[in-house]
Amino acid sequence: MDSREIIARRVAKELNDGDIVNLGIGMPTKVSDFIPDDVEVILQSENGFVYMGPAPQEGQEDDNIVNAGGLPVTVKTGASFFDSAVSFGIIRGGHVDATVLGALQVDEKGNLASWMIPGKMVPGMGGAMDLVVGAKKVIIAMEHTAKGRPKILKECTLPLTAVNEVDLIVTEICVIEVTKEGLVLKEVAEGVTVEDVQEVTEAALIIPENVKTMDIGL
């Protein structure tokens, strides 16, 4: 199983029945594949609808129904379409229970950098800044390191997406909760030790008595 699947499987367990959830483009989208059958999550797509469904079968694409990445999707029973002001009203107004987003860097204050690398990549923040500020729970789903370098830092060095908004970090080796006291290591993947995690994490982790093994629902 690759890192991305481990992360998606673990994040899926954070979502509760009835939750309104916005999944960022890329890896976070994969989370929807692993939501248990008895949990119904309502997916919001910030380009203007709720009750987003999976990608259509080939040949069944509707040009008018795409996700926030521009890819064809379907809508489920109960769906409704709306404009971008309403869509971001839903987001900013606290009506989204959880958002799952990727990241370039996260730090021990819950700061997030995810939208630009000065001089290299300036794609724009799109809806990410609103999502991170507005969603009740912000879950960062990302690989623990990038080219061997830590992404979980004492302090973000890249331009921020938002200040002090991240609630949970899920990587292929651990689950970290962002608290006022700092980053608390809640779970480690099977075969991974607390020390292993700290070694590839720049920020100092708070280690509680009981660090669980990451449950990826297998």
Added chain:
Amino acid sequence: MDSREIIARRVAKELNDGDIVNLGIGMPTKVSDFIPDDVEVILQSENGFVYMGPAPQEGQEDDNIVNAGGLPVTVKTGASFFDSAVSFGIIRGGHVDATVLGALQVDEKGNLASWMIPGKMVPGMGGAMDLVVGAKKVIIAMEHTAKGRPKILKECTLPLTAVNEVDLIVTEICVIEVTKEGLVLKEVAEGVTVEDVQEVTEAALIIPENVKTMDIGL
């Protein structure tokens, strides 16, 4: 012909083909009866629609379609319904060409008092403050005096509806334009002299060379 009809007839001549117009409740509503057949005016009702039509025939009332006074009306071909945020967005955003409203007092700076008499009557401003600030042209339609006392003053004494927003005042005896220099008497009713008007007007009127006779389209 009573004063109200004279006023309504004269105001109707201020409206142009294609104008989007909001008529206040009471006398201003009467203006729609005198719009010439070759002029199509789109009436906006601030409770949430455009292309308002006349009152329905008895027995044809629809509980869901009432004007801003709560009275049954109809809608014309081209109508659309919207919520109050959109409705006042139309008003405040400058999309209404003209509004016609009654007044308790108007003064030479174009200030308007129309919504309360402290200690006596406090109905609330409803949509009037937004209309007066937002409409491109604000026309006050009112009887020239109240119980013999002037309503066109040097300075309003009642709580204001808006500051410096009135463009035109139409009464049963004259038409007055509000300019930066002050109130300019543009027209007097047939049989009424400039002196007659000044006598019942507290504010000093500017009298141009050519004061026309009020045309009420008869």
Added chain:
Amino acid sequence: MSKIVTLEKALENVKDGMTVMIPGFMGVGTPETLVDGLIEKGVKDLFVICSDTARPERGIGKLIVDNRVKKLIASHIGTNKVTGEKMNAGEIDVTLVPQGTLAEKIRAGGAGLGGVLTPTGIGTVVEEGKQRIEVDGKQFLLELPLKADVALIRGSKVDKAGNVWYEGATRNFNPMMATAADIVIVEAEEIVEIGEIDPNNVVTPGIFVDYIVKGEK
């Protein structure tokens, strides 16, 4: 779990002293069954946010007459003389707000905005106690958001997912209020199956609606 509940069950969410948003323009678009239910239930000391207090025998007017309202924000109370009487007698604390400003304050509450700048009310008593902010040489008032514990709204058609469609001028304050309260109860003139309202024509998405009550109408 079905959102469709009895009137009694839905109104368990409305308690003495709560802030309640109730839509309607002269009663049109007001959930009469829910209002009657509140009176029946005996809830009191409410802080009501609405556009107007209709007439004494209609909609929000009934709550006023029956002494259920302690505090009121509205844009117009002139059609219900009882409101003015109780205001003058000090029995109801009334704040009058321009109607367009009220719509924006409620919308801001639901959309997570900290406020909006409006030119409406500049130089009038509405300005009292508010911050004036200049933008490009023009003056605006900073108007703050409004939120509520409960919104009692009314839909012409409501599907079982809570999607709402409004007919005619009943829409008015319903869509904004549905976004700005912790609990949203919708009175349905008609309850329909999911899908009967085209997803493109839904006005209030069902995600905002907690409970659906069949109206009596």
Added chain:
Amino acid sequence: MSKIVTLEKALENVKDGMTVMIPGFMGVGTPETLVDGLIEKGVKDLFVICSDTARPERGIGKLIVDNRVKKLIASHIGTNKVTGEKMNAGEIDVTLVPQGTLAEKIRAGGAGLGGVLTPTGIGTVVEEGKQRIEVDGKQFLLELPLKADVALIRGSKVDKAGNVWYEGATRNFNPMMATAADIVIVEAEEIVEIGEIDPNNVVTPGIFVDYIVKGEK
């Protein structure tokens, strides 16, 4: 006077150097016929306000590739590499705005608001040059309204009075942009008789629309 005009006639309203709002999310909801018409006509030095610059061969992306845009406000340019290249080369002056903030800025422009307070962007580069306002102990940025000379919008169904109905996710920025420009041109996927869109289902009232052009789809 009919609002339905030829593409050429409608685009007479778009001149070099103008501010133009163009909706669309990755091209979905963008009026492709109008965009192609702009390129055909040779209009240049445009100040474009949009959500994203799509891909090089689609929608607003084509205007970027063809050097028609001098200034750009957008929330995302990552899917069209040409935008970033021209930005880095100093050929396009790009301002990036959070998508929800962009929606509110345009809505404010159309609704006569002087601005809105949003928590989005606090503590980031988005804050630069903006006023921070505290409300109830929470920090917000004052975001100012946006307006344009022309908005080029796209409707799935447009009736002859200019009433617009949108299908699926094509709606996005269309409704706000239709309110915030001096001239509004709508590209209709389908032109229908007045009444075919139920007045309750109209999204953009015809009063906002100046010209209707039949799209090629």
